[in-house]
Amino acid sequence: MSDSQKIEHRNESKDTWAELLESTVSALETKNLPNARVEAYWILEVASGYSREELITNLNVEAPRLGAQHLSKILNKRLGGEPIQYALGSWSFRKLDLLVDGRVLIPRPETEILVDVAHDRLDKCQRDEPLRVCDLGTGSGAIGLAIARERDDVEVYLVDNSPDALKVASANLTGLGNHAVKVKIFESDWFDQFPDHLKNSFQLIVSNPPYIAYGEKLPPEVTNYEPHQALYAGERGTEDVELILSSAPIWLSAGGIVILEMAPHQTDHVAEIAVGQGYSDVKITDDLAGRKRIVSCICKD
Ligand SMILES: C[S@@+](CC[C@H](N)C(=O)[O-])C[C@H]1O[C@@H](n2cnc3c(N)ncnc32)[C@H](O)[C@@H]1O
Numbered sequence: 001m002s003d004s005q006k007i008e009h010r011n012e013s014k015d016t017w018a019e020l021l022e023s024t025v026s027a028l029e030t031k032n033l034p035n036a037r038v039e040a041y042w043i044l045e046v047a048s049g050y051s052r053e054e055l056i057t058n059l060n061v062e063a064p065r066l067g068a069q070h071l072s073k074i075l076n077k078r079l080g081g082e083p084i085q086y087a088l089g090s091w092s093f094r095k096l097d098l099l100v101d102g103r104v105l106i107p108r109p110e111t112e113i114l115v116d117v118a119h120d121r122l123d124k125c126q127r128d129e130p131l132r133v134c135d136l137g138t139g140s141g142a143i144g145l146a147i148a149r150e151r152d153d154v155e156v157y158l159v160d161n162s163p164d165a166l167k168v169a170s171a172n173l174t175g176l177g178n179h180a181v182k183v184k185i186f187e188s189d190w191f192d193q194f195p196d197h198l199k200n201s202f203q204l205i206v207s208n209p210p211y212i213a214y215g216e217k218l219p220p221e222v223t224n225y226e227p228h229q230a231l232y233a234g235e236r237g238t239e240d241v242e243l244i245l246s247s248a249p250i251w252l253s254a255g256g257i258v259i260l261e262m263a264p265h266q267t268d269h270v271a272e273i274a275v276g277q278g279y280s281d282v283k284i285t286d287d288l289a290g291r292k293r294i295v296s297c298i299c300k301d
Pocket of ligand 1: 111137141143190
């Protein structure tokens, strides 16, 4: 996008939020975005600092200069092709409002289902001590932080090999308030840098690892903006999933659980591998669109 195409809302003539809403919708429509009005509301909420209800109540209020400038910044990023989540700088995941930017994958709705599977499995664990959970390849921290936010009976380790992603996860951890005391963060290439004292100690290892095969086609909005190391796993796409399955038993307690997200076409194959490696209670769970997405299983005692 050239400078002349950029939209600037200095708001010296003091547009109301309603006027800015309409100009934002029109600007987004020029890019043929299918949800222009929905996105415009999200942008105005972030730019104004209002909740949706407050924004609607205050639509006829004149927007302050700084609010209008903030709006222009977000809008120009979006018009330049950035995913709406990065343009806004935050995205909701279950009960969390997570900071997201180009250092981390945008948390997806199917990963919210993964957290449901984690709760179902953890609810069946009996233990006086906190349940120890590892979110491997944590990115923004979405999975591990949601589990920490939603349960009192856990301690959660967030692990990634990307120092940049861990900075985002740390920022999101600070937004967790009291629940943050249950969470530890560390850098590791999968399990390689795990200290020995963590062997046989996790009740759950959960991961949404990279699972795209090299050469697989993805939309440009994904490949141009999301970190490739969060996407691509290798020639087959299942390399990281398989590595986690085969390495997890060293780190799991007896009866420990593994839960993995992957592409729908990979689930049957991965479930077979899990059975072959001696895992029990191997289950495949669908995402909201009814596609097979999640393999969960229990480590042999
Ligand atoms: C698909 S993203 C998932 C991010 C987040 N858990 C989510 O669900 O939104 C995969 C994550 O795995 C991390 N990752 C890739 N290779 C890794 C490795 N060898 N060791 C640890 N983490 C790795 C990436 O940095 C990325 O954050």
